[in-house]
Amino acid sequence: MTENSTPVHHIVFDIGKVLIHYDPHIPFSRLIPDEAERNRFFETICTHEWNIEQDRGRSWAEAEALLIDKHPEKAELIRAFRANWREMVSHAYQDSVDIMLDLIQQGRDVTMLTNFASDTFVEAREMYPFLNVPRGVTVSGEVGMIKPDQAIYDTHAKSFDLEPAACLFIDDSQKNVEGAIAAGWQSVLFTDAETLRQDLTRLGVI
Numbered sequence: 001m002t003e004n005s006t007p008v009h010h011i012v013f014d015i016g017k018v019l020i021h022y023d024p025h026i027p028f029s030r031l032i033p034d035e036a037e038r039n040r041f042f043e044t045i046c047t048h049e050w051n052i053e054q055d056r057g058r059s060w061a062e063a064e065a066l067l068i069d070k071h072p073e074k075a076e077l078i079r080a081f082r083a084n085w086r087e088m089v090s091h092a093y094q095d096s097v098d099i100m101l102d103l104i105q106q107g108r109d110v111t112m113l114t115n116f117a118s119d120t121f122v123e124a125r126e127m128y129p130f131l132n133v134p135r136g137v138t139v140s141g142e143v144g145m146i147k148p149d150q151a152i153y154d155t156h157a158k159s160f161d162l163e164p165a166a167c168l169f170i171d172d173s174q175k176n177v178e179g180a181i182a183a184g185w186q187s188v189l190f191t192d193a194e195t196l197r198q199d200l201t202r203l204g205v206i
Contacts, residue, residue, distance in 0.1 A: 006163075006165040006166050007166065007204065008166060008167075008168040008186060008203055008204065009163065009167075010109045010110075010111065010162045010163070010167045011103055011108055011109065011110050011111075011167075011168050011170070011200075011205060012110075012111050012113050012156065012167055012168065012169045012185075013100055013111075013112045013134070013170050014112070014113065014114055014147075014169075014170060014171035014172060014173075014176065014190070015112055015114040015116065015124070015131065016089075016114065016115070016116070016172075017093075017190075018093065018096055018170060018171065018172050018190045019093055019096050019097055019100065019112075019128075019130070020089050020091070020124065020131075021090050021091050021092070021093065024046070024051075024081065024088050025042075026090055027080070027087040027088060028041070028077075028084075031080055031084070041074070041077065045067060045074055045077075045078065046077075046078060046081050051081075052115065052146060054120075054141065055115040055116055055117055055140045055141055056140060056145065056146050057118070057140075057141050057142075057143075057144045060117070060119070064078055064079055064082070082120075085120055085123070086123060086127065089124060089127065089128075092130070093193065095194075096193045096196065097130050098193075099193060099196060099200070099206075100130070100134070101130060101133060103200075103205070103206070104133055104134065106206075108205070109162075110134040110135060111134050111136050111138075111156070111162075112131070112134050112136075112137040112138070113137070113147070113152070113153070113156045113169065114137065114138070114139055114140065115140045115147050115176075116140060116141055117141040118142045119141075121137075121139050135160065136160055138152065138155060138156040138159060140152060143155055147171070147173070147175075147176040148173075148175045148176045148178060148180075148182075149179065150179060150182055150183045153169075153180055153183035153185060154183060157183075157185075164183060164185050165184055165185070165186070166186075167180075167185040167186060168187065168188065168200075168205065169185050169186070169187040169188075170187070170188055170196060171187065171189070171190060172189070172190045186203070188203075
């Protein structure tokens with residue numbers, strides 16, 4: 001984490017694993033019951049590196065075609081990744097959501113910055129209406145760039161007229177926290193809601 005002498009005026013939340021849960025093993029534990037086989041599928045076919053390109057803006061049709069061309073025998077499972085996406089975001093982290101909503105209620109400037117495919121984010125907003133409450137959001141799939149690239153932090157600050165040094169970014173990924181710091185922001189690593197509340201209290205936000 002990092003902090004500076006600039007008071008925090010803008011609080012920016014990540015979404016996945018900060019406000020809502022995400023785990024592709026949830027549907028795939030049913031589709032590929034054998035744990036070792038399932039892990040191999042995620043390590044060699046529907047990998048994190050493959051999935052993050054949808055967060056950068058690649059269409060699911062293109063993403064699926066790319067893998068099916070290489071692994072035609074796994075076509076049904078490859079298509080199942082997108083088809084069963086809603087199961088992967090199984091629940092909200094209500095304690096974190098409550099912190100965010102309390103900050104907004106207190107008049108704090110709250111926005112969100114997330115690595116998310118554009119179409120699945122539309123679904124996430126339908127599933128979790130609290131994602132519509134902050135002043136705005138930068139979705140990586142809509143702007144064609146992803147965290148921890150500095151460009152997305154700069155884009156977010158410019159889009160919402162934020163002073164970078166007065167921004168506090170909350171993310172569960174150390175790399176994304178470091179990306180925010182490199183962009184001149186303050187940032188804390190999210191581990192759980194209670195620790196977040198302590199961080200916000202220490203920084204004078206609550």
